[in-house]
């Protein structure tokens with residue numbers, strides 16, 4: 001199988017090393033062999049982006065609109081095929097993959113519009129005859145480092161604003177899922193981006209990622225991934241005063257109060273905790289349930305989980321695809337053991353499943369009788385595993401929800417306007433969901449969290465401008 005090359009300075013560059021990209025639903029299915037860069041290639045990409053920057057920064061908003069809009073159109077037109085590629089390389093179901101591909105297209109079209117909408121401000125000075133203008137300028141070369149769990153949407157929500165606001169990009173996708181990022185690079189290249197404006201360098205975090213963190217020519221780093229890597233990115237960027245933003249893990253609470261509609265609460269839990277195989281930073285891994293509804297909720301949720309079809313991501317009827325790889329599967333199984341050792345009750349799932357094809361299939365696992373201080377409730381597992389924590393009432397639920405080192409998304413199921421409003425104000429999270437799953441967001445509004453989940457300006461929507469531009473204040477005396 002031919003090596004899928006990097007995109008550097010407008011040229012496709014196939015380096016010597018290659019990495020096999022295998023389908024987690026079927027290990028016999030080789031999705032592709034993707035080039036894996038060394039440091040020299042990463043530096044070459046940074047240099048190409050630096051060379052391209054002055055002209056791209058001076059391009060008109062209309063030029064940027066046209067390119068991003070064309071890319072968005074192509075992604076939307078090819079959503080089925082891209083969604084299938086995504087499902088093959090990451091293991092989301094086909095419907096989830098197609099939905100994510102469509103989201104990437106919508107994001108490009110949104111930021112095409114932002115390219116022409118972004119403006120500044122003009123104010124009178126406090127001094128006579130002087131005017132003050134506030135404008136936004138691109139930063140230069142930005143390094144984008146992404147995780148494996150949203151192989152097309154996360155690259156899109158970093159690439160599109162970076163380019164819309166006039167920056168040049170060096171993108172390093174997660175080693176496990178280079179295919180979708182490669183497809184995006186191909187689409188951008190054919191949309192007619194000038195050479196060097198967008199560069200794709202695939203490979204290891206410790207090689208390509210480090211090169212981006214260390215280079216004085218990379219003005220800013222946008223990172224999404226684990227807390228551990230995020231802290232390393234922060235330390236490296238802070239040491240050389242580069243701008244950075246981090247989106248990291250979660251241990252998101254979903255509160256279910258006694259007055260919740262049972263169906264709504266169960267749907268929120270099934271979707272939020274288990275869809276996409278639970279591999280979402282916004283997954284509702286802690287289900288905080290009031291004692292009056294607890295038993296009915298657990299019974300209904302268990303019934304739903306046992307009816308879910310776990311199988312090949314591309315098979316019609318599959319509800320939950322495989323875990324992404326053997327390492328993540330090992331982590332999930334270890335936490336399922338830890339939960340039992342801690343005294344939690346495993347009411348269903350948690351065992352590896354055999355299917356027609358060899359893959360990393362895991363039965364969705366539900367723990368009950370858990371306490372919030374257990375490791376399974378404090379550490380991000382990142383798999384189809386959720387815990388029920390029984391509480392007396394709303395006040396205790398709120399305290400438990402906020403007692404976590406994370407703060408990404410927080411949900412509540414209730415019919416009480418009073419409790420929903422109070423929760424909206426007091427949940428220590430960047431996003432609050434009322435009678436909705438903790439996962440699943442819109443693209444035109446800010447995305448991000450607090451505490452150990454996020455650092456720096458928000459991503460997505462108009463708020464993305466904060467990260468991808470710098471503010472300049474000019475004083476003008478005519």
Ligand code: NAD
Nearest residue numbers: 146147148173174205206209210225226229247248249281
């Ligand atoms: P990870 O931290 O292992 O890797 C993320 C990226 O960092 C990858 O591209 C990796 O190659 C790169 N990297 C690794 N070491 C590096 C280094 N030394 N220097 C520079 N780059 C390096 O995370 P992952 O396992 O790919 O993704 C899962 C994590 O991502 C979970 O914790 C999840 O919660 C988080 N996540 C967060 C969000 C969010 O928006 N908050 C969204 C999706 C995923």
